[in-house]
Amino acid sequence: MKRIIALFVSLILVCACFAVTAGAEEGSYSLIPSEDTVDNWVKTACQGYNVEIEYVDGAAVFSAESVWPCAEYFYNDDEIVTVSIEDYSFVYDFSVSTGATNINFTLTDGFGSSVAYSIANNSLGSVFYDSGSGDLFAGDYKGVVKLSDFVNSTMFFENRAFPSNLIVDGKITFSAIQVYSVSGATVTIRELALVPNSEIPEEPEESSEVIEESVEESDEASTEESVEASTEESVEASVEESVTESVEESTDATASEDEGLGIWLWVIIGAAAVVIVVVIVVIAKKKK
Secondary structure: OHHHHHHHHHHHHHHHHHHHHHHOOOOOEEOOOOHHHHHHOEEEOEOOEOOEEEEEOOEEEEEOOOOOOEEEEEOOOOOOEEEEOOOEEEEEEEEEEEEEEEEEEEEEOOOOOEEEEEOOEHHHOOOOEOOOOOOEEEEEEEEEEEHHHHOOOEEOOOOOEOOHHHOEOOEEEEEEEEEEEEOOOEEEEEEEEEEEHHHOOOOOOOOHHHHHHHHHHHHHHHHHHHHHHHHHHHHHHHHHHHHHHHHHHHHHHHHHHHHHHHHHHHHHHHHHHHHHHHHHHHHHHHHO
16 A cells, blocks of 8 residues: 555645646747737827827837827736846847937836836847937838847836846846837837747858858859950861861862863873774774
8 A cells, every 4th residue: 555655645745746847948928919908008198199000910009199008918917027148138120210210118127126227229230210218210120139139238218227236146127018109109019028049040151251151152153254255266266167178178178189180180181092003004904
């Protein structure tokens, strides 16, 4: 009986281990809530203008007629995301038509302290923004930023550094998102997500120097082929001319030789005829 109980307990422990392992698997997390939560956005009007939100082909679209109203979404407990800054990257894909936008993430340390930090920071690279507000002007924005770079960035507005006190045990926690429509902008967000570094494909980039070298090599090869072809054609033409001239000269020589042989043949025949006539006359004289 004890053996059966021990075996049963062991099976329970093994199953528990598998459950913990499965729960610890990495995954991707979307920072834009799904369409069925559209009513949970909290809208803040500005001078009587408000943000309208709709989902089109899976993308969240934010628009307003003027000034700078915003909409904010507070994640539920099961939507709050905590990820390692060394293992995850921030993937973004959105566009702004007319006006400008700003997108802020609310980050928390899990102990009641939270700070809003903007996507408009120098980890995006060289982008067109309003230096007075940090807002991103109209354009297409798409790329990947490692969180290790994201937490070392500074905001375009006031050059504010990332709040390092919100990094806890090498992790950061996202608890809300805020989207602004500025000066009548339409902001179409296709993707804002946290993705494991291991799931982001590495795309090799070809430098312009390599491309130029390839073009130059191609041009050189084409030039060499053209020169070779031209040389071969010239050689073939020369050979053909030489052969033609040789044949013509040989034909002329043969014709001259044939004409000479014909003259001599007639001379010999004439001489033979004279000899025969002489012989006939001599024989006739002897018979008389």
